[in-house]
Amino acid sequence: MDLPRWTYVTGNTLVCDTRVLLHALIISSDGANNGQVMIYNGTYYTHPQVMDVYYLRYDTKVIIFEKPLLLDRGLYVRLYSNTTGVMVQYEPLNP
Numbered sequence: 001m002d003l004p005r006w007t008y009v010t011g012n013t014l015v016c017d018t019r020v021l022l023h024a025l026i027i028s029s030d031g032a033n034n035g036q037v038m039i040y041n042g043t044y045y046t047h048p049q050v051m052d053v054y055y056l057r058y059d060t061k062v063i064i065f066e067k068p069l070l071l072d073r074g075l076y077v078r079l080y081s082n083t084t085g086v087m088v089q090y091e092p093l094n095p
Helices: none
Strands: 006-008 013-016 020-029 035-041 049-057 060-071 075-079 083-092
Touching: 006 013, 013 083, 020 035, 020 075, 035 083, 049 060, 075 083
Parallel strands: none
Antiparallel strands: 006 083, 013 075, 020 060, 020 083, 035 049, 035 075
């Protein structure tokens, strides 16, 4: 088991292609309008969606999971307009 990692994504991104624990998300807005980010259990946005996060403009949305979220097919992050980026804390697991 690896230690949790942080990565900052600024576009639609495959964060991890193996089983993974999702620990936290920090989402930053561009300040223009409300925004949206989706999290998928898999390697692309056609895989099962597990989260749909909406947030207000001028807002930084912080989500910390008390118990990390297990994603058994990988972790894909999809950003919609008005999202500057997402800081993702995750922990890859052995296959």
